[in-house]
Amino acid sequence: MTQLDVAVAPVAPPPLLLPDGRPAAAAWPSDPALRHLNHGSFGAVPSEVIEGQARLRAEMEASPLRWYVGLPARHAEARARVAPHLGVAADDLAFVPNASGGASVAFTCIPVRAGCEIVVTDHGYGAVTMGAERLARRWGGTVRVARVPLSAGPEEAAAAVIAEFSDRTGLVVVDHVTSPTARRMPVAEIGTAARAREIPFLVDGAHYPAMVADPLEGVDCDVWVGNLHKYGCAPRGAGVLVARGPLVGEMNPLIDSWGAPKPFPARFDEQGTLDTTSWLAAPDSLDLVEDLWGWDVVREHSDRLASYGAAVIADAFTALTGEDHRVDVGMTVGPMRLVRLPAPLCLGPGGGNALRDRVLTELGVEGAFTSFDGVGYLRLSAHAYNTPDDYEDFAERCVPVLAGWASRA
Numbered sequence: 013m014t015q016l017d018v019a020v021a022p023v024a025p026p027p028l029l030l031p032d033g034r035p036a037a038a039a040w041p042s043d044p045a046l047r048h049l050n051h052g053s054f055g056a057v058p059s060e061v062i063e064g065q066a067r068l069r070a071e072m073e074a075s076p077l078r079w080y081v082g083l084p085a086r087h088a089e090a091r092a093r094v095a096p097h098l099g100v101a102a103d104d105l106a107f108v109p110n111a112s113g114g115a116s117v118a119f120t121c122i123p124v125r126a127g128c129e130i131v132v133t134d135h136g137y138g139a140v141t142m143g144a145e146r147l148a149r150r151w152g153g154t155v156r157v158a159r160v161p162l163s164a165g166p167e168e169a170a171a172a173v174i175a176e177f178s179d180r181t182g183l184v185v186v187d188h189v190t191s192p193t194a195r196r197m198p199v200a201e202i203g204t205a206a207r208a209r210e211i212p213f214l215v216d217g218a219h220y221p222a223m224v225a226d227p228l229e230g231v232d233c234d235v236w237v238g239n240l241h242k243y244g245c246a247p248r249g250a251g252v253l254v255a256r257g258p259l260v261g262e263m264n265p266l267i268d269s270w271g272a273p274k275p276f277p278a279r280f281d282e283q284g285t286l287d288t289t290s291w292l293a294a295p296d297s298l299d300l301v302e303d304l305w306g307w308d309v310v311r312e313h314s315d316r317l318a319s320y321g322a323a324v325i326a327d328a329f330t331a332l333t334g335e336d337h338r339v340d341v342g343m344t345v346g347p348m349r350l351v352r353l354p355a356p357l358c359l360g361p362g363g364g365n366a367l368r369d370r371v372l373t374e375l376g377v378e379g380a381f382t383s384f385d386g387v388g389y390l391r392l393s394a395h396a397y398n399t400p401d402d403y404e405d406f407a408e409r410c411v412p413v414l415a416g417w418a419s420r421a
């Protein structure tokens with residue numbers, strides 16, 4: 013008997029409802045003519061929070077002077093409201109525009125080590141890895157890529173990264189949750205090894221805020237960056253940077269402004285004439301989801317729904333191809349899953365984005381398509397507003413079309 017035969021089919025969770033009985037999706041302004049299976053890329057902001065942000069903007073326009081004079085204190089208040097959702101102290105946390113911006117802060121502020129190596133993984137987010145490559149060029153060094161098998165568990169994955177450490181390692185960059193492969197990485201184990209060798213460690217936690225109650229639990233790193241505008245549903249432009257190791261004092265915002273003489277993180281509260289209403293509105297998103305359903309309920313819903321959706325879609329492909337389309341990523345992450353696509357879908361330069369755009373235009377689905385190690389994947393997301401029907405519809409309506417595109421490619 014094969015693994016395929018014995019796998020137990022996950023059971024679909026019931027849809028989440030609003031207190032007035034309407035479907036959870038009614039809290040978001042998303043186009044009902046589309047299927048929204050890609051929360052992981054850009055998030056989704058509830059209407060109530062969008063309206064709150066608009067009120068903040070109106071306040072800013074009504075009296076810019078009053079607004080900007082009071083802004084640093086309001087950033088500090090917003091940090092204090094966000095901090096419990098990350099399980100960190102408000103004074104360990106600074107706002108940045110996004111995870112990419114947070115990584116850029118780390119790349120700019122971590123002390124130069126001429127000629128050293130920067131260790132990244134082959135699951136790294138491309139844009140951040142390019143930043144690491146540029147930094148390595150500036151330092152006159154190189155990037156070493158740790159190869160982590162897709163199905164590697166914590167020990168194997170940590171060992172693969174730590175094996176790349178040497179006396180020349182000047183920085184390690186690892187994603188907490190990976191973008192192309194929707195898996196976790198054992199950053200606690202990697203952090204312990206990096207700290208023992210006094211190697212600076214940057215964790216790209218872009219996806220992780222709100223996915224668990226305490227995302228930094230047990231993680232010893234110099235810089236951890238994350239997006240509140242992904243799973244946390246905050247307005248876009250709400251990134252966070254957590255720093256609490258020996259390099260805290262080195263961290264400065266990318267924009268040199270009047271907060272410069274202040275300590276971390278207060279110096280990040282002053283970044284000139286920016287529209288930072290997304291930072292002020294971010295805690296409202298986190299609180300709204302907590303008030304409507306509770307994050308624990310949403311996390312369990314997303315996890316069960318993502319499992320169910322991936323199984324339904326993988327089985328629909330299997331019925332057409334006779335192959336196994338389920339994917340074992342070693343360390344799963346609650347609200348995201350991979351489904352293997354029939355070759356050659358998604359392969360070749362730009363293949364994922366081209367397929368994503370075609371699926372949106374021709375099939376009306378917001379999806380994410382990735383590739384890793386020569387295999388193409390559909391990366392599914394689930395959130396409070398998703399229902400089993402989203403994935404069943406994709407299986408029935410879209411899988412046959414995708415299989416057809418694969419066979420004619």
Ligand SMILES: Cc1ncc(COP(=O)(O)O)c(C=O)c1O
Pocket residue numbers: 052053110111112113136137140187189190191216217218219239
């Ligand atoms: C692991 C990872 N890092 C960084 C980013 C970039 O996020 P942003 O564009 O908000 O900076 C993403 C986006 O999906 C990501 O998955």
